[in-house]
Amino acid sequence: VLYFDVMAIDPLKPDWAERDRFVLSKGHCAPAYYAALALRGYFEAEALKQLRKGRDTLQGHPSMTKTRGVDATTGSLGQGLSIANGMALYAKRSQMKQRIYCLCGDGEIQEGQVWEAAEAASKYELDNMIVFVDNNRLQNDGTCEDIMPTQDLKEKFEAFGFETYRINGHAMEEIVAALDLIRERKNGKPKVIVCDTVKGKGVSFMENVPSWHGVAPNDDEYKIAMAELERGMEG
Numbered sequence: 001v002l003y004f005d006v007m008a009i010d011p012l013k014p015d016w017a018e019r020d021r022f023v024l025s026k027g028h029c030a031p032a033y034y035a036a037l038a039l040r041g042y043f044e045a046e047a048l049k050q051l052r053k054g055r056d057t058l059q060g061h062p063s064m065t066k067t068r069g070v071d072a073t074t075g076s077l078g079q080g081l082s083i084a085n086g087m088a089l090y091a092k093r094s095q096m097k098q099r100i101y102c103l104c105g106d107g108e109i110q111e112g113q114v115w116e117a118a119e120a121a122s123k124y125e126l127d128n129m130i131v132f133v134d135n136n137r138l139q140n141d142g143t144c145e146d147i148m149p150t151q152d153l154k155e156k157f158e159a160f161g162f163e164t165y166r167i168n169g170h171a172m173e174e175i176v177a178a179l180d181l182i183r184e185r186k187n188g189k190p191k192v193i194v195c196d197t198v199k200g201k202g203v204s205f206m207e208n209v210p211s212w213h214g215v216a217p218n219d220d221e222y223k224i225a226m227a228e229l230e231r232g233m234e235g
Contacts, residue, residue, distance in 0.1 A: 001175045002101055003040045006183065011041035014069050020098050021087050023072040025080020026105035026134065027061035028214070034058055034067070042069035078111025080104060081131065085117050088129040088190075099183060100129045107139030110148045115160065118190075122161030125188040130179070131162075133192060134169065136199040140213045157192040169195025202232045 003009070007020040024033050031051060038045040043057075051058045057066055061075030072083045084102035091098045104114065121129060133153055137144050144150050158164045163182065167174040175195075182191050199213075200206030203225040217225055 001172060001179065003036050005176065006179050007101070008098065009040075011069065014042060018096055018098055021071040021084075021100045023080045023084045023087070023100070023102040024062055024074055025084075025102055026077065026108050027074035027080070029103075029105075029134075030058070030060060030062045033062055033070075037067070037069040040069070043067075077105070077108040078113040080108075081114050081117035081121070084129055084131070085121050085124070085126060088121070088126040089124050092124070092126065092128055098128070100126075101132070102129065103132045103134065105139070106133055106135045106137060106144055106150055106153065107147075109133065109150050109153065110144070118157065118160040118162065121190040126190045127186050127188050129190045130183060131157075131190065131192040132169075133157075133194045134197055135194050136197040138199045138208065138210045138213065140210070142210050154192075154194045157194075161189060162192045163187065163189040164192050164194065166194045166196065169197035170201055202229050204228060 002022060007022065009019045010016050013019075024030070031048075034048055034051065037043065038048055047057060052060045059066060062070045062073065064070045064073045071087075072080065074080050074083070080102055081104060084100050088100040090096075091100065108114065135153060139147060141147060150156070154164045154166045163185070165178050165182065167178050169175070175193075178193050182193075185191075198207055200209060205221070206212045206225065
C-alpha cells in the first residue's frame with residue numbers, strides 16, 4: 001500500500017530530498033521489504049535470489065548504504081521509531097511536506113527505547129509521522145504474553161499522546177482506508193495503526209507457530225507452503 005499507492009517516491013531518484021520515508025524498525029522482515037522495493041522498480045527482481053548470500057546488496061537486515069531505496073539501516077530492535085522521529089522532526093522544522101512511516105513489531109515494543117521515542121514524538125507534535133505495529137502476538141522465543149505482555153497497544157499509544165487506530169492487518173482495504181483517513185490530518189499528534197495479524201498467515205503449518213520466526217522451510221515444506229498460498233489467493 002505504501003510503495004504503490006501512498007508514498008511520494010521516485011525509484012529513478014531514490015535520493016530525492018523531499019520524498020516520503022519508510023523505516024522498517026523490525027528489520028528482520030527485510031525479505032518482504034526487498035520484494036516490495038524490487039516490484040516498485042528500485043532494482044531487478046532477479047537480485048532477490050542473492051538474499052544473504054554475500055556482503056553486498058541484500059543483507060539479512062536492511063542497510064541504507066548497500067540497498068537502493070532503503071531509507072534507514074535497522075536490525076537492532078527498538079531503534080526504528082527513534083530514527084523515524086528524527087526524520088519527522090527535521091521535515092517539520094524545515095517545513096517540508098514529506099511524511100514518515102515506521103513499521104514496528106509487537107515483540108519489539110517491549111524495548112524501552114520505543115516508549116522514550118513515543119514520548120518524544122508526542123512532545124514534538126510529529127503529526128507527519130505514522131507508525132504501524134505488526135501485532136501478531138508472537139516473537140522468537142514464544143508468545144508476547146508469556147515473555148513480556150504488551151497489553152492493549154492501542155490504548156497504550158493513546159496514553160502516550162498518539163492518535164490511534166486498530167485494523168485487520170491482512171485487509172488491504174482497511175490499510176488504505178486508515179491511511180486515507182489520517183495522513184492529511186494535522187492535529188499535533190503522531191499516529192499509530194495497530195495491525196492485528198497472524199504470523200505465518202496462509203500456511204497451515206506455520207500459522208501462530210513461534211518456531212517459524214527465524215527458520216527457512218526445506219524444499220518439501222516450501223512446495224506445500226506455496227501451494228497453500230496460491231490456493232488462498234485463488235479463493
